Amino acid sequence: MTRKAVLICPGRGTYNKPELGYLHRHHGDKAALFAGFDAQRSAAGQEEVTTLDGATRFSVSKYSRGDIASPLIYAASLADAQSLAKDIEVVAVTGNSMGWYIALAAAGALSAEDGFTVVNTMGTLMQEQLIGGQLVYPFAGADWQNDPARKAELLAIVADINTRAGHDLVLSIDLGGMLVLAGNEAGLSAFEAAVPVVEERFPMRLANHAAFHTSLQAPVAAEGRKRLAAGMFSQPKVPLIDGRGHVWWPGATDTQALWDYTLGHQVVEPYDFTRAVQNGALEFAPDLFIVTGPGTTLGGAVAQSLVHAGWQGMSGKADFKAQQAKAPSLISMGDDAQRAIVTG
Template sequence: MKLAYVFPGQGAQYVGMGRELMDRYPVARDTVAAADEALGFSLSKLFLEGPEEDLRLTYHTQPALLTVSVAAWRVFQSLQPACQPAAVAGHSLGEYTALVAAGAMSFEDAVRLVHHRGKLMDEAVPAGQGAMSAVLGMAADALEQVCAEASTDGEVVELANLNCPGQIVISGSAKAVERAGQLAKERGARRVMPLVVSGPFHCSLMRPAAGQLSAALAAATLQSAAAPVVANVDAVPRTQPDDLRAALEQQLYSPVRWEADVRAMLDLGVEGFVEFGPGTVLSGLIKKVDRSVVTYHVEDESSLQEALQATAH
């Protein structure tokens, strides 16, 4: 069975994530220790003990999720070395995790980069001025029209995450997001849910942060990926360092096209997906794109054993 490995983004985190694998497997403990050393502070104490409000800070959430996801992937790979993915992908910051899994970026570089990325995203728009909302039950073209009507010269709202059929996240200036939400409900959206986020991610308001991130990406060492990395910006599989870098920079201010990513991996012949890290958000979205595929996840001992058994053939 051809497998794709996928990695979650912000929102999947919780205090205590990764503890069971760390308790049982030295490779998980070593991964977490390497993250603490690379960052120069105890990231592990933060995601193992909290407090939750500190873990929710973007510049903590991103390296914490990457670390726990890489730890889960390394445990699985150490026990199932013959299992290699036909493609990898991650949702937003999860794309950095995918690059680590594909051998294109070192774990230490990735954890430092996403910590820096989180700070830049946090600083790009003053607190309270940006917002994001999930819109359920509305087609992308209709919602795009709503966003265009709700935007003004000084306030923008745009599509940010095209997650699966009927689930799209919008992002932008707080007032414009609110206007778009009202308009979407008037035009038939089933539900509009404001999200608890620290900024308006994946929209043009993040362009200043992308400019600063570009310099950090240019300084990072990237190698050719051992498996195609399906990029969020356009769902195109990439393996070459310059292409991977460009996708990461654009990703900061462009929509995450997760539904298109899943379809691109299916076009590569993928029949099953393994999600590494906390939760099963991506597995749920994948099933909404194509119910015929199988999904597994690796988060703790029981899910690890189930994934190992299913992929052993």
């Protein structure tokens, strides 16, 4: 019996110390795939992906860099996407932020090699320019229940800060029960001063993250468009759900428009991951939501997005946990126990 799945690719911040060695542990059979990626890195004078993954020591300052994290996450995620059990039918693919680039390759709109070129190019450009920064702050409570009033209140604070001279601050990613905000130092600091500390860790700055999905990234988008040709893009083989919740259908996709979105709107406008997940649920009614590795941090945002949509009658964290215990519908491939549920 076929299991239908929406495949979800993670973004930056998912390759951390526990993930060091991920490619070697899980994908010893994909040497040819990684050799192509390594060749691109070597030609650019960059450290090879397999060398980075095979290191004996992890440091946040190095591995959180865009030109290091992006290619590692791409390699791990795409390899996971190629490792699914034969009874799983991927009915749609989406991703969070940088995960959109991985989704393009996982859905066949970019070849594995061209997808790597896109990720490595954009990750390197982001790191070289490192314009602005990001922080994360929750609006949902510990029970994960949606709180539109609190969300609106926080976004009003953001909008007010953004009107101040010398302050840039806007929504970067709508991430389940979290808001990812991006801006310049003045904007980020003003928000940190304006809200209470929650769970002893929020607001949380994200190391080596630029102001992704904001107009501050216009120079990065422009340079990306110069370096990455529209001819790299082709018809997706399975439906692709982008950062607006829009579906790009096989056989009906304008590939020029797909290139334009990927290196335009997707870079400089807010990314609505919540809507992408919810539309995946409502449009495709999958049996499973499979989050590729590395890491497991995206699972919470996926679960919260489903709860906020009332998926299968869920209204909070307890409902989700009960459903997962009965018949898991959300699988994180970065978790070894869950991984076994969806691999061959």
